[in-house]
Amino acid sequence: MTRVVVCRDERGVRSLTVSGHSGYAESGRDIVCAAVSTLITTCANAMESVAGLEPLVSQDEAAAEISVALPPALSPEQEHDAQVVFRTVLQGLRDVAQEYPKHLKINDGRTLSC
Numbered sequence: 001m002t003r004v005v006v007c008r009d010e011r012g013v014r015s016l017t018v019s020g021h022s023g024y025a026e027s028g029r030d031i032v033c034a035a036v037s038t039l040i041t042t043c044a045n046a047m048e049s050v051a052g053l054e055p056l057v058s059q060d061e062a063a064a065e066i067s068v069a070l071p072p073a074l075s076p077e078q079e080h081d082a083q084v085v086f087r088t089v090l091q092g093l094r095d096v097a098q099e100y101p102k103h104l105k106i107n108d109g110r111t112l113s114c
Contacts, residue, residue: 001102002036004093006109007069011079013086013109015056015069016043022103032103035096043089044068051081 002022007015018040022032047055047068056069070082090106097104 002032002104004036004097004104004106006090006107008109012083013090015067016040016086016089017065017067019063019065021064022100024100024103032096032100036093036104039089039092039096040066040068043085046085046089047082050085051078053078053082 002018002020005017005019006013007017018036021027022030022036024030024032027033044055044057047053047070053071053074056067056071058067058069059065074082090108093104093106097106
């Protein structure tokens, strides 16, 4: 199963971390993994192209994990745009999780400290 952890604070979403393999299908044919990979990659790229900031991206291929986090100091405009990007990506992830609940789980971070 693929898991998404959303880390939040009083300003909004601070990071998204995706880990694990969905197990929907064999590697190379797994549409859930493909969708999630596309969304998290789009998140990182849109932080640069839309929000105008360089996100903190970390990957661990062995653990099948990728994280996209915001740097500590952002302008109000960057903060706003980053939150729009995060909300958009989260909507896509929720849509996938709704269709494939046995393969994708989201912890929205409302009860987790980052």
